[in-house]
Amino acid sequence: MTEIIKETITTKENQSNPVVTTPVENDGDSGNPILTTQVKTGASNRETIEYGIYFLFGFLEVLLAFRLLLKLTGASLSSAFVRFIYGVTGIFILPFEGIFRKGYAQGAETTSVLEPSTLVAIIVYIILAWGIVKLLHISSGEKQSS
Known part of the structure; x- marks a missing residue:
């Protein structure tokens, strides 16, 4: 079966407002944590x-x-x-x-x-x-x- 892996990187400034960004390295200046989520989806x-x-x-x-x-x-x-x-x-x-x-x-x-x-x-x-x-x-x- 085909397996599709999608990786999403999200930074959160506060709990109520998530912002989706492109994959970048955390330079340490912003203080915002970078969260990585992997979503695996198989073909139907x-x-x-x-x-x-x-x-x-x-x-x-x-x-x-x-x-x-x-x-x-x-x-x-x-x-x-x-x-x-x-x-x-x-x-x-x-x-x-x-x-x-x-x-x-x-x-x-x-x-x-x-x-x-x-x-x-x-x-x-x-x-x-x-x-x-x-x-x-x-x-x-x-x-x-x-």
């Missing part, structure tokens, strides 16, 4: 879930970006890394196959492929992650900031 369950959602979808976006780049550069399928990326991301672009035609460009040794389905998948998964987090905000019942 909702925030932890949000971080997890953004992490998972962010990881998927990186894999899809690798796929797009490898296809555009005509990467060889004989590489284990290329086969791994294509294998893992293949299932995530399946719903978007056939929306647009693939573009091919023949090079001297390789064929570059532009897969619009990968671009559509990247956009859809970004919006999906954002929508899930917004739905989580709405269902939590907390007041939303504008």
